[in-house]
Amino acid sequence: MIELGGIRWSLHPLLAVLMLLSVLTGYIGELLTLFVLVFVHELGHAAAAYAFGWKVLEIRLLPFGGVAELEEKPGAPAWEEAAIALAGPLQNVWMAGAAWALGAGGAMDAQLAAYLVQANLLLLTFNLLPIYPLDGGRLLRFACGLRMNYYGTLRFSAWAGMGCSLLMIGYALLPQLQRGGSGGVQANLLAVGLFLLAANWTYRKQIPFLFMRFLMTRGRSAKRRIQAGSRARPIVVTGRHPIWTTARLFLRDHYHLVYVMDDPGRIVGVLPEQRVVEGYLSGDRAVSDLLR
CATH class of the missing domain: 3.10.580.10 (CBS-domain)
Structure with missing residues (x-):
């Protein structure tokens, strides 16, 4: 764990293992590229949070992306949370667009440009899934809050996150189920699904605390x-x-x-x-x- 700009930056242990394996298998370049894309994505969240007066406590870099732990500004409107959530995916949008333009103009190797476009679109799509703590989960909470009470919004987003995580786990196991047990399991997707399921289960257990904090800032x-x-x-x-x-x-x-x-x-x-x-x-x- 290191501290940079007042923010704690930490690596998930599994990411460290993957980096070591990448060195041994010769894929370190691809992993470092993905690492930089995730880093810029999280910097987008941090910049937007600071602009609105929120405090960024920690940014954890995970094998499938990153998670920013924010300390919400007391009484902050919901649209600020939505703007902070969107600030990350927007970084992937402009990076994908820049890579495509450089590749089309001949200023970048076409194969590298295609890889950067594909990697950014993959990160963009994944982070917009309606699963907390992904950006899509935060945007889902904002959208629900436009019509639902805050307590109901917390419960709905937690259950939606668990449901989508279970679908992800089921999809990862689908080849094994379809081929009578002879197919392979999508291990990466399975690990991500299990991680998100555990995160949303913990999130659901924290709802009473989150609701109490909401009431304490109402004044x-x-x-x-x-x-x-x-x-x-x-x-x-x-x-x-x-x-x-x-x-x-x-x-x-x-x-x-x-x-x-x-x-x-x-x-x-x-x-x-x-x-x-x-x-x-x-x-x-x-x-x-x-x-x-």
């Missing part, structure tokens, strides 16, 4: 929206509704007012979302208790 974002005069998005619940399920209805990029109604349908009180957050943190009760 700052709420203050900013109130000062800017933004519209509040209403949430309507009965007085018997639990506080914890009410808090789970919050959307990431909206400020909420909670309307509490009695059984005949009369409004008996209106709660700002900060009051609901305070009630959530102080213990499980009914929403009507917050009106007293």
